[in-house]
Amino acid sequence: MINNNTYFQIELTARRIRQYGQNVLKSQGIDITIEQWLVMNVINENESINQIDVGEKLVKDKPTISRMVNHLEKKGFIIKTSSSTDSRKVELTISKKGETMINNLYPIIEKIRFTGLNELSEKEKEIIGTILVKIRKNLDA
Amino acid sequence: MINNNTYFQIELTARRIRQYGQNVLKSQGIDITIEQWLVMNVINENESINQIDVGEKLVKDKPTISRMVNHLEKKGFIIKTSSSTDSRKVELTISKKGETMINNLYPIIEKIRFTGLNELSEKEKEIIGTILVKIRKNLDA
DNA sequence: AAAATATAGTTGCTTAGCTAACTATATTTA
DNA sequence: TAAATATAGTTAGCTAAGCAACTATATTTT
Numbered sequence: 001m002i003n004n005n006t007y008f009q010i011e012l013t014a015r016r017i018r019q020y021g022q023n024v025l026k027s028q029g030i031d032i033t034i035e036q037w038l039v040m041n042v043i044n045e046n047e048s049i050n051q052i053d054v055g056e057k058l059v060k061d062k063p064t065i066s067r068m069v070n071h072l073e074k075k076g077f078i079i080k081t082s083s084s085t086d087s088r089k090v091e092l093t094i095s096k097k098g099e100t101m102i103n104n105l106y107p108i109i110e111k112i113r114f115t116g117l118n119e120l121s122e123k124e125k126e127i128i129g130t131i132l133v134k135i136r137k138n139l140d141a
Numbered sequence: 142m143i144n145n146n147t148y149f150q151i152e153l154t155a156r157r158i159r160q161y162g163q164n165v166l167k168s169q170g171i172d173i174t175i176e177q178w179l180v181m182n183v184i185n186e187n188e189s190i191n192q193i194d195v196g197e198k199l200v201k202d203k204p205t206i207s208r209m210v211n212h213l214e215k216k217g218f219i220i221k222t223s224s225s226t227d228s229r230k231v232e233l234t235i236s237k238k239g240e241t242m243i244n245n246l247y248p249i250i251e252k253i254r255f256t257g258l259n260e261l262s263e264k265e266k267e268i269i270g271t272i273l274v275k276i277r278k279n280l281d282a
Numbered sequence: 283a284a285a286a287t288a289t290a291g292t293t294g295c296t297t298a299g300c301t302a303a304c305t306a307t308a309t310t311t312a
Numbered sequence: 313t314a315a316a317t318a319t320a321g322t323t324a325g326c327t328a329a330g331c332a333a334c335t336a337t338a339t340t341t342t
Contacts, residue, residue: 005254006266006269007158007162007254007257007258009269009270009273009274010151010154010155010158010273011155011158012199012273012277013151013155014151014152014155014156015200015201015299016200016276016277016280017148017151017276018299018300019200019300020280035327035328036327038149050290050291051290051291052290052291058153059153059156059160060156060328061330061331062290062291062292063291063292063293063329063330063331064329064330066290066291066292066293067292067293067327067328067329068327070292071327083290086290086337086338087290087336088289088290088336088337088338089289089337090290112148113147113148115279116280117147117148117279119275120147120276124268124272125147127269127272128269129147131265131268132150132151132153132269133150134260135157135158135257135258136153136154136157136257138256138257138259139158140157156329159329160330163330167331174297174298174330176297177297191320192320192321193319193320193321202300203321203322204299204301204321204322204323205298205299205300207320207321207322207323208297208298209297209298211322212297224320227307227308227319229306229307229319230319230320231320
Protein backbone atom coordinates (compact mmCIF):
# COMPACT_ATOMS: atom_id res chain seq x y z
CA MET A 1 0.00 0.00 0.00
CA ILE A 2 1.61 3.16 -1.23
CA ASN A 3 -0.18 5.48 1.17
CA ASN A 4 1.36 3.83 4.18
CA ASN A 5 4.81 4.49 2.86
CA THR A 6 6.93 6.92 4.82
CA TYR A 7 8.30 8.70 1.72
CA PHE A 8 4.84 9.18 0.36
CA GLN A 9 3.62 10.60 3.65
CA ILE A 10 6.53 13.04 3.82
CA GLU A 11 5.95 14.27 0.29
CA LEU A 12 2.21 14.67 0.77
CA THR A 13 2.70 16.57 3.99
CA ALA A 14 5.35 18.84 2.49
CA ARG A 15 2.96 19.72 -0.33
CA ARG A 16 0.10 20.37 2.07
CA ILE A 17 2.29 22.60 4.23
CA ARG A 18 3.30 24.69 1.24
CA GLN A 19 -0.31 25.00 0.09
CA TYR A 20 -1.47 26.07 3.51
CA GLY A 21 1.34 28.56 4.06
CA GLN A 22 0.90 30.09 0.62
CA ASN A 23 -2.82 30.53 1.23
CA VAL A 24 -2.21 32.35 4.50
CA LEU A 25 0.31 34.69 2.87
CA LYS A 26 -2.08 35.37 0.04
CA SER A 27 -4.98 36.02 2.43
CA GLN A 28 -2.80 38.64 4.13
CA GLY A 29 -2.08 40.24 0.78
CA ILE A 30 1.63 39.48 1.03
CA ASP A 31 3.37 39.21 -2.32
CA ILE A 32 5.98 36.56 -1.60
CA THR A 33 6.13 32.78 -1.93
CA ILE A 34 7.05 30.41 0.89
CA GLU A 35 10.15 29.39 -1.06
CA GLN A 36 11.21 33.00 -1.58
CA TRP A 37 10.82 33.59 2.13
CA LEU A 38 13.08 30.64 2.90
CA VAL A 39 15.77 32.11 0.65
CA MET A 40 15.46 35.52 2.30
CA ASN A 41 15.66 33.92 5.70
CA VAL A 42 18.91 32.15 4.84
CA ILE A 43 20.42 35.38 3.53
CA ASN A 44 19.25 37.20 6.63
CA GLU A 45 20.93 34.66 8.88
CA ASN A 46 24.14 34.56 6.80
CA GLU A 47 25.36 38.01 5.84
CA SER A 48 27.05 38.17 2.39
CA ILE A 49 26.37 34.51 1.60
CA ASN A 50 26.77 33.38 -2.03
CA GLN A 51 24.27 31.43 -4.15
CA ILE A 52 25.91 28.03 -3.92
CA ASP A 53 25.83 28.18 -0.13
CA VAL A 54 22.20 29.25 -0.11
CA GLY A 55 21.45 26.27 -2.34
CA GLU A 56 23.23 23.88 -0.01
CA LYS A 57 21.26 25.08 2.99
CA LEU A 58 17.96 24.72 1.13
CA VAL A 59 18.73 21.58 -0.92
CA LYS A 60 18.12 23.49 -4.15
CA ASP A 61 20.32 23.52 -7.24
CA LYS A 62 22.22 26.41 -8.83
CA PRO A 63 19.72 27.37 -11.55
CA THR A 64 16.83 27.39 -9.08
CA ILE A 65 18.68 29.68 -6.67
CA SER A 66 19.89 31.86 -9.53
CA ARG A 67 16.34 32.51 -10.68
CA MET A 68 14.90 32.95 -7.20
CA VAL A 69 17.61 35.43 -6.31
CA ASN A 70 16.84 37.40 -9.46
CA HIS A 71 13.15 37.46 -8.55
CA LEU A 72 13.93 38.67 -5.04
CA GLU A 73 16.31 41.31 -6.38
CA LYS A 74 13.72 42.53 -8.87
CA LYS A 75 11.21 42.79 -6.03
CA GLY A 76 13.76 44.89 -4.15
CA PHE A 77 14.03 42.55 -1.16
CA ILE A 78 17.70 41.64 -1.55
CA ILE A 79 20.88 43.20 -2.91
CA LYS A 80 23.28 41.28 -5.09
CA THR A 81 26.87 42.48 -5.39
CA SER A 82 29.92 40.90 -6.94
CA SER A 83 32.45 39.63 -4.42
CA SER A 84 35.57 41.79 -4.27
CA THR A 85 37.82 38.82 -3.45
CA ASP A 86 36.41 36.36 -6.03
CA SER A 87 34.52 37.90 -8.88
CA ARG A 88 32.83 34.64 -9.78
CA LYS A 89 30.88 34.85 -6.57
CA VAL A 90 28.07 37.15 -5.58
CA GLU A 91 27.37 38.49 -2.11
CA LEU A 92 23.74 38.53 -1.09
CA THR A 93 22.33 40.89 1.50
CA ILE A 94 18.88 41.96 2.64
CA SER A 95 17.70 45.43 1.60
CA LYS A 96 15.81 47.83 3.86
CA LYS A 97 12.60 46.84 2.08
CA GLY A 98 13.54 43.20 2.62
CA GLU A 99 14.09 43.79 6.33
CA THR A 100 10.67 45.34 6.63
CA MET A 101 9.15 42.37 4.82
CA ILE A 102 10.93 39.91 7.11
CA ASN A 103 9.74 41.74 10.20
CA ASN A 104 6.18 41.72 8.89
CA LEU A 105 6.46 38.05 8.03
CA TYR A 106 7.80 36.63 11.28
CA PRO A 107 4.52 36.71 13.25
CA ILE A 108 2.61 35.32 10.26
CA ILE A 109 5.09 32.48 9.80
CA GLU A 110 4.81 31.76 13.51
CA LYS A 111 1.06 31.51 13.14
CA ILE A 112 1.42 29.18 10.16
CA ARG A 113 3.77 26.98 12.15
CA PHE A 114 1.43 26.97 15.10
CA THR A 115 -1.38 25.59 12.98
CA GLY A 116 -0.47 22.03 12.24
CA LEU A 117 2.24 21.78 14.85
CA ASN A 118 0.51 23.05 17.96
CA GLU A 119 -0.85 19.66 18.88
CA LEU A 120 2.56 18.05 18.63
CA SER A 121 4.52 17.67 21.85
CA GLU A 122 8.12 18.85 22.05
CA LYS A 123 9.06 15.18 22.26
CA GLU A 124 7.22 14.42 19.01
CA LYS A 125 8.89 17.33 17.23
CA GLU A 126 12.24 16.12 18.45
CA ILE A 127 11.58 12.57 17.27
CA ILE A 128 10.41 13.59 13.83
CA GLY A 129 13.38 15.94 13.46
CA THR A 130 15.80 13.16 14.32
CA ILE A 131 14.18 10.74 11.89
CA LEU A 132 14.13 13.24 9.02
CA VAL A 133 17.78 14.08 9.50
CA LYS A 134 18.57 10.37 9.54
CA ILE A 135 16.71 9.83 6.25
CA ARG A 136 18.60 12.67 4.54
CA LYS A 137 21.90 11.35 5.83
CA ASN A 138 21.13 7.91 4.40
CA LEU A 139 20.22 9.41 1.04
CA ASP A 140 23.36 11.55 0.94
CA ALA A 141 25.64 8.64 1.79
CA MET B 142 16.51 29.01 14.04
CA ILE B 143 14.75 28.08 10.85
CA ASN B 144 16.62 24.82 10.27
CA ASN B 145 15.32 23.34 13.50
CA ASN B 146 11.78 23.89 12.41
CA THR B 147 9.70 20.81 11.75
CA TYR B 148 8.07 22.20 8.59
CA PHE B 149 11.42 23.12 7.17
CA GLN B 150 12.80 19.66 7.89
CA ILE B 151 9.83 18.00 6.20
CA GLU B 152 10.15 20.14 3.09
CA LEU B 153 13.89 19.63 2.84
CA THR B 154 13.54 15.89 3.21
CA ALA B 155 10.74 15.69 0.66
CA ARG B 156 12.91 17.53 -1.86
CA ARG B 157 15.89 15.29 -1.15
CA ILE B 158 13.77 12.15 -1.54
CA ARG B 159 12.50 13.32 -4.92
CA GLN B 160 16.02 14.18 -6.07
CA TYR B 161 17.35 10.81 -4.98
CA GLY B 162 14.52 8.82 -6.49
CA GLN B 163 14.69 10.69 -9.77
CA ASN B 164 18.43 10.06 -10.01
CA VAL B 165 17.96 6.33 -9.51
CA LEU B 166 15.26 6.18 -12.21
CA LYS B 167 17.47 8.15 -14.57
CA SER B 168 20.48 5.92 -13.87
CA GLN B 169 18.33 2.92 -14.84
CA GLY B 170 17.35 4.67 -18.05
CA ILE B 171 13.69 4.80 -17.06
CA ASP B 172 11.75 7.59 -18.71
CA ILE B 173 9.27 8.50 -15.98
CA THR B 174 9.23 11.00 -13.14
CA ILE B 175 8.58 10.09 -9.51
CA GLU B 176 5.40 12.15 -9.61
CA GLN B 177 4.18 10.41 -12.76
CA TRP B 178 4.78 7.09 -11.08
CA LEU B 179 2.68 8.14 -8.09
CA VAL B 180 -0.19 9.01 -10.43
CA MET B 181 0.09 5.66 -12.22
CA ASN B 182 0.15 3.86 -8.91
CA VAL B 183 -3.07 5.53 -7.77
CA ILE B 184 -4.78 4.62 -11.04
CA ASN B 185 -3.49 1.09 -10.74
CA GLU B 186 -4.94 0.73 -7.26
CA ASN B 187 -8.25 2.37 -8.19
CA GLU B 188 -9.66 1.06 -11.45
CA SER B 189 -11.58 3.71 -13.49
CA ILE B 190 -10.79 6.52 -11.07
CA ASN B 191 -11.37 10.10 -12.28
CA GLN B 192 -8.95 13.03 -12.15
CA ILE B 193 -10.45 14.83 -9.16
CA ASP B 194 -10.13 11.69 -7.05
CA VAL B 195 -6.54 11.13 -8.15
CA GLY B 196 -5.83 14.71 -7.12
CA GLU B 197 -7.37 14.21 -3.70
CA LYS B 198 -5.27 11.15 -3.02
CA LEU B 199 -2.07 12.93 -4.05
CA VAL B 200 -2.87 16.42 -2.68
CA LYS B 201 -2.52 17.89 -6.17
CA ASP B 202 -4.91 20.29 -7.86
CA LYS B 203 -6.99 19.83 -11.02
CA PRO B 204 -4.71 21.51 -13.54
CA THR B 205 -1.69 19.60 -12.29
CA ILE B 206 -3.45 16.26 -12.60
CA SER B 207 -4.90 17.23 -15.97
CA ARG B 208 -1.43 17.84 -17.41
CA MET B 209 0.16 14.84 -15.79
CA VAL B 210 -2.58 12.58 -17.07
CA ASN B 211 -2.08 13.97 -20.56
CA HIS B 212 1.64 13.30 -20.33
CA LEU B 213 1.05 9.74 -19.19
CA GLU B 214 -1.51 9.21 -21.93
CA LYS B 215 0.86 10.57 -24.56
CA LYS B 216 3.54 8.19 -23.27
CA GLY B 217 1.05 5.35 -23.67
CA PHE B 218 1.03 4.31 -20.01
CA ILE B 219 -2.60 5.07 -19.26
CA ILE B 220 -5.93 5.15 -21.10
CA LYS B 221 -8.39 7.99 -20.69
CA THR B 222 -12.03 7.39 -21.57
CA SER B 223 -15.12 9.48 -21.00
CA SER B 224 -17.45 8.13 -18.32
CA SER B 225 -20.65 6.67 -19.74
CA THR B 226 -22.72 7.69 -16.71
CA ASP B 227 -21.37 11.24 -16.37
CA SER B 228 -19.74 12.68 -19.43
CA ARG B 229 -17.99 15.41 -17.43
CA LYS B 230 -15.83 12.76 -15.85
CA VAL B 231 -13.04 10.69 -17.30
CA GLU B 232 -12.18 7.12 -16.40
CA LEU B 233 -8.50 6.37 -16.07
CA THR B 234 -7.01 2.93 -16.52
CA ILE B 235 -3.54 1.48 -16.95
CA SER B 236 -2.57 0.28 -20.43
CA LYS B 237 -0.61 -2.90 -21.18
CA LYS B 238 2.50 -0.79 -21.64
CA GLY B 239 1.74 0.92 -18.34
CA GLU B 240 1.42 -2.43 -16.58
CA THR B 241 4.79 -3.49 -17.87
CA MET B 242 6.30 -0.24 -16.67
CA ILE B 243 4.75 -0.67 -13.22
CA ASN B 244 6.08 -4.21 -12.95
CA ASN B 245 9.54 -3.02 -13.94
CA LEU B 246 9.35 -0.17 -11.48
CA TYR B 247 8.27 -1.99 -8.33
CA PRO B 248 11.65 -3.51 -7.45
CA ILE B 249 13.41 -0.24 -8.21
CA ILE B 250 11.00 1.75 -6.05
CA GLU B 251 11.54 -0.81 -3.29
CA LYS B 252 15.27 -0.24 -3.54
CA ILE B 253 14.80 3.52 -3.40
CA ARG B 254 12.65 3.13 -0.31
CA PHE B 255 15.16 0.83 1.29
CA THR B 256 17.88 3.44 0.99
CA GLY B 257 17.06 6.10 3.50
CA LEU B 258 14.51 4.07 5.39
CA ASN B 259 16.39 0.84 6.11
CA GLU B 260 17.92 2.16 9.30
CA LEU B 261 14.55 3.18 10.66
CA SER B 262 12.79 0.77 12.97
CA GLU B 263 9.18 -0.19 12.34
CA LYS B 264 8.37 1.76 15.47
CA GLU B 265 10.02 4.89 14.08
CA LYS B 266 8.17 4.56 10.78
CA GLU B 267 4.93 4.18 12.67
CA ILE B 268 5.62 7.24 14.80
CA ILE B 269 6.56 9.45 11.88
CA GLY B 270 3.51 8.30 9.95
CA THR B 271 1.22 9.15 12.84
CA ILE B 272 2.78 12.58 13.28
CA LEU B 273 2.58 13.43 9.56
CA VAL B 274 -1.08 12.44 9.38
CA LYS B 275 -1.74 14.57 12.46
CA ILE B 276 -0.09 17.60 10.84
CA ARG B 277 -2.16 17.25 7.67
CA LYS B 278 -5.35 16.87 9.70
CA ASN B 279 -4.56 20.08 11.57
CA LEU B 280 -3.91 21.94 8.33
CA ASP B 281 -7.10 20.66 6.74
CA ALA B 282 -9.26 21.62 9.72
C1' DA C 283 53.78 31.02 -18.09
C1' DA C 284 50.48 28.15 -20.76
C1' DA C 285 47.20 24.55 -20.63
C1' DA C 286 44.01 21.98 -18.09
C1' DT C 287 40.72 21.83 -14.58
C1' DA C 288 37.54 23.52 -11.09
C1' DT C 289 34.13 26.75 -9.40
C1' DA C 290 30.18 30.28 -9.54
C1' DG C 291 26.61 31.64 -11.91
C1' DT C 292 23.34 31.96 -16.15
C1' DT C 293 20.34 30.35 -19.92
C1' DG C 294 17.40 27.00 -22.37
C1' DC C 295 14.27 23.30 -22.12
C1' DT C 296 11.19 20.40 -19.62
C1' DT C 297 7.81 18.92 -15.80
C1' DA C 298 5.19 20.18 -11.62
C1' DG C 299 2.37 23.28 -8.84
C1' DC C 300 -0.64 27.04 -8.14
C1' DT C 301 -4.45 30.66 -9.29
C1' DA C 302 -7.83 32.40 -12.22
C1' DA C 303 -10.70 32.07 -15.89
C1' DC C 304 -12.82 29.28 -19.06
C1' DT C 305 -16.02 25.21 -21.40
C1' DA C 306 -19.20 21.67 -20.94
C1' DT C 307 -22.23 18.76 -18.60
C1' DA C 308 -25.24 17.68 -14.31
C1' DT C 309 -28.00 18.87 -10.64
C1' DT C 310 -30.88 22.12 -7.81
C1' DT C 311 -34.23 25.41 -7.09
C1' DA C 312 -37.74 28.55 -8.20
C1' DT D 313 -39.41 23.40 -17.29
C1' DA D 314 -36.20 27.40 -17.23
C1' DA D 315 -32.70 29.56 -14.63
C1' DA D 316 -29.21 29.19 -11.32
C1' DT D 317 -25.66 26.64 -9.39
C1' DA D 318 -22.34 22.94 -8.91
C1' DT D 319 -18.93 19.77 -10.75
C1' DA D 320 -15.16 17.90 -13.97
C1' DG D 321 -11.86 19.09 -16.74
C1' DT D 322 -8.85 22.39 -19.68
C1' DT D 323 -6.08 26.49 -20.78
C1' DA D 324 -3.21 30.55 -19.77
C1' DG D 325 0.24 32.63 -17.05
C1' DC D 326 3.26 32.47 -13.42
C1' DT D 327 7.04 30.37 -9.98
C1' DA D 328 9.88 26.37 -8.72
C1' DA D 329 12.76 22.29 -9.75
C1' DG D 330 15.55 19.54 -12.45
C1' DC D 331 19.28 18.58 -16.24
C1' DA D 332 22.51 19.99 -19.71
C1' DA D 333 25.21 23.23 -21.76
C1' DC D 334 27.16 27.52 -21.56
C1' DT D 335 30.29 31.94 -19.89
C1' DA D 336 33.58 33.81 -16.96
C1' DT D 337 36.87 33.79 -13.47
C1' DA D 338 40.21 31.09 -10.25
C1' DT D 339 43.21 27.56 -9.27
C1' DT D 340 46.26 23.50 -10.44
C1' DT D 341 49.23 21.07 -13.16
C1' DT D 342 52.92 20.55 -16.31
